[in-house]
Amino acid sequence: MYNIGEEEIKAIAGVIRSGKLFRYGEGDQCLTFEKRYADYLGAKYFRLTCSGSYALHAAIVGLGIGPGDEVIVPAHTYMATATSVLTAGAIPVVTDVDESITMDPDALEDAVGPQTKAVIPVHIWGASCNMDAIMSVATKHNLLVIEDTCQGIGGGYEGRMLGTIGHAGAYSFNYFKNIGAGEGGGVVINDAALDKRIACAIDPCHYYWTGRTEDFMPFASNGARASEIMGAVLNTQLDRLPEMMAAMWAEKNQILANTRHLDNLGLKPTPMNSPNYECGTHVMYTMPTVEVADKFVEVMPSVIAGKTGRHTYTEWDQILIGEGAAHPLMNPYKMDANQKCRRTVTKDMLPRSLDILGRTVMIPTDPCHSEEQIGKMIRNIEVAARYAFGEMTSSEIESRMAEFKDADKIDSRKYDTDVAAYGLGQQVETPATL
């Protein structure tokens, strides 16, 4: 979330003054946002919920995925992509990313097995997945596609909005996202019957508020409704979105254009699947070696994709130790229905992804950056590149750098833990047959 201020304060105050804080009945902020955001996406239905994690869960159970099913997820994403598969009773199968740091469609093709029911491509750091290739693998193998668009708000893939290309899309409106309400999430879908299932996943009692229909069979779920305060903030945030996207695209293009001459040195922009439509929330470079990437981030405020502390499968403790649920009898890893699924994830299983992620550096853009700040960033990228590629010594850096440091927009705080810390080791008995 980049911009928040007076408009949001007024919107929240308006809801409180109205006394209409509950979305059903008298409130209209959530409903208004759902309609406006569906229109913005060019889709039929959008349902708000309390988080991106829950949006993923609602999309997965809404589409009927559960025990006995494998869902393919990429090696690089926030762990909720994988844990939401488990909360539906299914098993996440982790697969490689390519140099775009999004799911590698060839790896997806190789990963499809007899139990595979769905795939979750993730538009990580705002970078669009290769949706044409992913959709073609999915069509060939009859897979459902849920786009994890939590980090892809406002972005597109070759003219289509991210989240609307597969069968469903999940969004997060938490604090770190392009627009947000502190917390929040939602699901986009075009099918009316599935939309009702998603509504039920978000609120098992939703038919009480909106009316029962003969054609829908409700099921038990957790409650994860949005509040009118969330709706009000998001309506204001949505007003800001087009301008913010334009500013981030412009900044990204300016930085790339002004660092192109460093290509000869070895500074290569990360290949993007849809460079004119992806979010532009980061400028990314793919370095030739991990050592060059490490030296670059020493100097330029930026983050190595593989070192955020929680976005790579090696950091998803629950998956690594096979603790798929709070209660052992509800643990999908132990369920009879899942015995044919590939259930083992080990830290060393995807060395190609780890290598790519260790070599990819990300510099956050920000719609609030001034021309002067962008100019300083460009200068500092050049200094960092010259140092990383051995053309400048560390003693020369300080005199060459412009005074400007901010990489705050990537939440890179580290909560790194080692699975061994739990003293559990790998809990899954059956070795994977990947």
Ligand SMILES: Cc1ncc(COP(=O)(O)O)c(C=O)c1O
């Ligand atoms: C790719 C991705 N998926 C899912 C989520 C989960 O969203 P939330 O934090 O709103 O539950 C996030 C949030 O960081 C995310 O970045």
